[in-house]
Amino acid sequence: MTTPATAAMPASSKKPQVQKEDAMWLQKELINRNYQELATAHERGKKISATFVPGNLNELLMCFDFARSLPETNQLQNGMRKKSGKFIMDAERDGQSEDVCTYVKSDLGMMLNGQVGPTGDPLPRPDLLLLSYTGCFTFMKWFELIRQKFGGETVMLHVPYQGDGKINPNMRDYVVKQLKETVIPALEKVSGVKFDIDRLRQYMRESAKAEEDLVAVLQSAKNRPSPIDGYFGGVYYIGPIFTAFRGTPDASKFYGMLRSEIEQRVRDGKGPITPDGEMTSERYRLVVEGPPNWTSFRDFWKMFYEDGAVVVTSTYAKVGGLYDFGFRHDPDRPLESLAEYCMGCYTNLNLPQRIDMICKYIEEYQADGLLINSIKSCNSFSAGQLLILREVEKRTGKPAAFIETDLVDPRYFSAANVKNRLESYFQMIEQKRAAQH
Amino acid sequence: MSKVAAIIERCQALYEDLDFKAVQEWKNAAPKRKVVGYMPVYVPREIAHAAGILSVGILGGGDQLEVIQGDAYYQSYICRIPRSTIELGLTGKLDGFDGMLFPSICDVIRNLSGMWQILFKDKYVRYFDVPQNYEDNIGGTYYVHELEILRDDLAKLAGVEITNEKINRSIEVFNENRRVIRELYAYRAAKPWQAPTTEIYLLQRAGMVLPVEEHTQLLRDYLAATEAEPRQMRDNARVVINGTFCEQPPLNLIKSIEMAGCYVVDDDFMLVTRWLLDDVPSDGDALDNLSKAFLHHSASTSAKYETKREEKGQFLLQQVTERRAEGVVFACPSFCDPALLERPMLQDVLSAHGVPHTAFKYAENTGQMAPIREQAGTFADSIKLWSAA
Ligand code: SF4
Numbered sequence: 001m002t003t004p005a006t007a008a009m010p011a012s013s014k015k016p017q018v019q020k021e022d023a024m025w026l027q028k029e030l031i032n033r034n035y036q037e038l039a040t041a042h043e044r045g046k047k048i049s050a051t052f053v054p055g056n057l058n059e060l061l062m063c064f065d066f067a068r069s070l071p072e073t074n075q076l077q078n079g080m081r082k083k084s085g086k087f088i089m090d091a092e093r094d095g096q097s098e099d100v101c102t103y104v105k106s107d108l109g110m111m112l113n114g115q116v117g118p119t120g121d122p123l124p125r126p127d128l129l130l131l132s133y134t135g136c137f138t139f140m141k142w143f144e145l146i147r148q149k150f151g152g153e154t155v156m157l158h159v160p161y162q163g164d165g166k167i168n169p170n171m172r173d174y175v176v177k178q179l180k181e182t183v184i185p186a187l188e189k190v191s192g193v194k195f196d197i198d199r200l201r202q203y204m205r206e207s208a209k210a211e212e213d214l215v216a217v218l219q220s221a222k223n224r225p226s227p228i229d230g231y232f233g234g235v236y237y238i239g240p241i242f243t244a245f246r247g248t249p250d251a252s253k254f255y256g257m258l259r260s261e262i263e264q265r266v267r268d269g270k271g272p273i274t275p276d277g278e279m280t281s282e283r284y285r286l287v288v289e290g291p292p293n294w295t296s297f298r299d300f301w302k303m304f305y306e307d308g309a310v311v312v313t314s315t316y317a318k319v320g321g322l323y324d325f326g327f328r329h330d331p332d333r334p335l336e337s338l339a340e341y342c343m344g345c346y347t348n349l350n351l352p353q354r355i356d357m358i359c360k361y362i363e364e365y366q367a368d369g370l371l372i373n374s375i376k377s378c379n380s381f382s383a384g385q386l387l388i389l390r391e392v393e394k395r396t397g398k399p400a401a402f403i404e405t406d407l408v409d410p411r412y413f414s415a416a417n418v419k420n421r422l423e424s425y426f427q428m429i430e431q432k433r434a435a436q437h
Numbered sequence: 438m439s440k441v442a443a444i445i446e447r448c449q450a451l452y453e454d455l456d457f458k459a460v461q462e463w464k465n466a467a468p469k470r471k472v473v474g475y476m477p478v479y480v481p482r483e484i485a486h487a488a489g490i491l492s493v494g495i496l497g498g499g500d501q502l503e504v505i506q507g508d509a510y511y512q513s514y515i516c517r518i519p520r521s522t523i524e525l526g527l528t529g530k531l532d533g534f535d536g537m538l539f540p541s542i543c544d545v546i547r548n549l550s551g552m553w554q555i556l557f558k559d560k561y562v563r564y565f566d567v568p569q570n571y572e573d574n575i576g577g578t579y580y581v582h583e584l585e586i587l588r589d590d591l592a593k594l595a596g597v598e599i600t601n602e603k604i605n606r607s608i609e610v611f612n613e614n615r616r617v618i619r620e621l622y623a624y625r626a627a628k629p630w631q632a633p634t635t636e637i638y639l640l641q642r643a644g645m646v647l648p649v650e651e652h653t654q655l656l657r658d659y660l661a662a663t664e665a666e667p668r669q670m671r672d673n674a675r676v677v678i679n680g681t682f683c684e685q686p687p688l689n690l691i692k693s694i695e696m697a698g699c700y701v702v703d704d705d706f707m708l709v710t711r712w713l714l715d716d717v718p719s720d721g722d723a724l725d726n727l728s729k730a731f732l733h734h735s736a737s738t739s740a741k742y743e744t745k746r747e748e749k750g751q752f753l754l755q756q757v758t759e760r761r762a763e764g765v766v767f768a769c770p771s772f773c774d775p776a777l778l779e780r781p782m783l784q785d786v787l788s789a790h791g792v793p794h795t796a797f798k799y800a801e802n803t804g805q806m807a808p809i810r811e812q813a814g815t816f817a818d819s820i821k822l823w824s825a826a
């Protein structure tokens with residue numbers, strides 16, 4: 001999929017702020033702890049669920065004490081650790097086409113290579129594949145493929161697409177009914193735990209708290225200079241909330257800590273922290289559409305901050321939940337709210353909605369333009385991006401540019417190419433500015 | 438010219454007519470007639486029919502359309518059908534269409550529905566989402582509601598009321614069409630030398646543009662005509678083609694497979710005409726009946742979730758068994774996630790059942806047939822060797 005997250009923030013070579021260090025430390029600890037929980041789940045008598053990032057039902061899964069694995073996150077971790085290239089080739093040798101989504105192949109390759117997760121901990125096969133079918137058709141094939149090859153039970157949550165640019169009551173009722181009559185009974189059966197709606201409400205309360213803080217963090221980029229990078233840094237910010245931690249007190253703690261640190265940066269007039277230290281001059285403010293490349297994540301980011309380009313906001317930071325337009329998990333309407341969450345994730349929006357959102361971002365974040373990172377693997381994001389580019393340029397009058405990479409297939413990252421494109425894009429922005437003065 | 442040749446010539450002309458002149462003629466024949474296009478795989482054409490609307494299958498541009506503008510909308514790693522469909526739209530070939538339906542088959546077509554909304558603002562556009570939950574009171578309720586929306590939208594477009602009774606009458610008309618198509622497929626499987634797949638394909642393509650009643654008659658005429666014209670039987674391998682449910686292979690590719698020594702005895706071309714496997718009841722609540730037919734009696738394809746592992750590949754296996762096929766040819770469009778991700782699962786099931794298979798990719802504008810012919814030829818030879826052994 002699409003997905004984010006739980007990428008650990010690359011360490012800064014300069015001395016980081018104490019609070020920053022705390023948030024980073026906590027995030028790393030969360031990720032590692034989750035992998036350990038997965039590794040030991042069966043010994044501890046727990047069942048393992050796998051589910052996708054967009055539309056993930058983390059709060060619900062917690063009600064059944066599942067250890068929670070997110071396949072896209074595992075693969076992006078493998079990508080960052082340079083393991084995905086081999087996995088992809090192994091999956092291709094095993095019969096997968098070179099044309100299809102590389103997350104799927106990396107996951108299959110990882111499983112073929114003996115169920116060891118990105119951190120080196122064992123990653124046992126999931127007992128339940130919760131196929132919440134949000135924003136991408138490939139998900140369906142992904143879990144069918146795992147089921148075909150390695151067994152396991154699948155349960156489907158079909159989330160209708162916002163083809164008309166809105167959620168109608170029929171769509172919501174359909175999702176709620178599936179939750180009640182298909183998903184929850186399946187979770188009860190596999191876990192042996194009875195569903196308790198009050199437990200769900202409690203987790204959702206925690207989710208809403210963290211969501212509030214996350215939005216404050218992401219919107220801090222409206223300041224000049226932006227105290228964060230909303231794409232490369234954004235990946236680190238969305239990590240816990242888009243994965244196994246939404247709804248936990250740990251996530252609330254993390255986002256509370258992160259928010260106060262970022263607010264301090266705003267008060268101090270500071271720019272974002274990058275792997276090479278604090279960015280001191282903000283020359284270009286960009287909005288980015290599309291997921292990042294994981295196999296060369298650091299080099300990719302460097303091409304931006306070296307030239308003083310900060311990504312003020314990105315659509316990718318919304319794949320696991322779109323919170324900045326007001327949605328919060330609502331404990332008073334738990335199932336309806338879960339349904340709305342699933343239907344509201346970024347890739348479940350139709351093209352006109354995606355364009356509106358990007359145009360709005362360009363205006364609200366005072367961006368110089370739009371950069372699209374088109375991912376070879378991902379039709380869900382990529383099909384239609386060239387029209388998005390044209391429309392956004394037309395409507396905002398700001399320059400837009402297009403680069404092409406892949407998520408986790410190192411064969412499709414050409415550093416020289418990307419760098420050239422970026423440099424000419426920055427020049428284009430300069431020219432536009434000069435023409436305006 | 439023989440009767441068969443005349444029928445096929447007509448179909449070929451319809452197939453090659455990228456300006457949809459036949460559709461335009463139909464439209465001009467009476468005032469206020471409306472036309473909606475639909476993409477693969479399935480839309481309930483009965484509802485359009487009940488409104489007096491002609492529904493027309495848009496299957497890309499094939500190998501005859503030079504795609505110029507469409508390429509500017511798609512990266513090189515996206516399949517071809519959306520770009521040639523956009524080309525058809527931008528070059529005015531779909532101007533006579535009043536709307537477009539985009540079924541939920543994959544992210545490319547899904548996103549194309551939004552592109553259409555932006556590029557063709559004056560047209561009716563609907564993304565037609567079908568359920569992946571097959572319980573009557575869950576997926577069924579949802580689907581009936583989606584059908585109601587479509588019914589009301591099309592009624593508005595046509596300026597008529599679409600009553601339950603009208604839909605029931607249209608269901609009957611389509612049942613008839615499906616029956617003749619089942620007959621045609623059974624006939625080909627029984628006597629593949631009498632009904633070559635290039636002909637079946639063209640007949641089915643004609644069904645994408647002709648009014649359904651006319652198409653049904655055309656198929657009847659063909660069945661009678663071909664039975665009356667004995668052709669030479671060959672010692673070919675009997676194969677099922679799989680993977681061609683969306684972007685279409687060029688006609689030459691189908692010819693090449695046949696020339697390489699294969700009799701195609703089943704396929705997944707133009708599934709819309711064979712999506713519903715049985716007659717749909719034409720009395721009672723029409724939308725409910727269409728919904729039940731979809732949920733419980735429809736074809737299996739990659740765009741449809743299979744609830745259990747044991748179900749995977751069973752539909753294909755059944756085609757193989759019932760048609761007495763000796764092997765399966767996977768022909769998938771390049772960059773087609775649905776077809777290419779489904780393929781290994783199906784191959785797995787076939788292998789477990791000892792059914793030989795081979796696979797290649799194509800694009801709608803593939804020009805080089807020699808490698809495909811060679812591969813299909815080797816496959817046919819190996820099947821024959823195997824069955825002789
Ligand atoms: S196609 Fe895109 S959204 Fe779908 S699984 Fe692959 S990377 Fe994720």
Ligand code: SF4
Nearest residue numbers: 516543545683684773
């Ligand atoms: S050919 Fe495949 S990927 Fe392309 S639009 Fe059709 S189903 Fe989707």
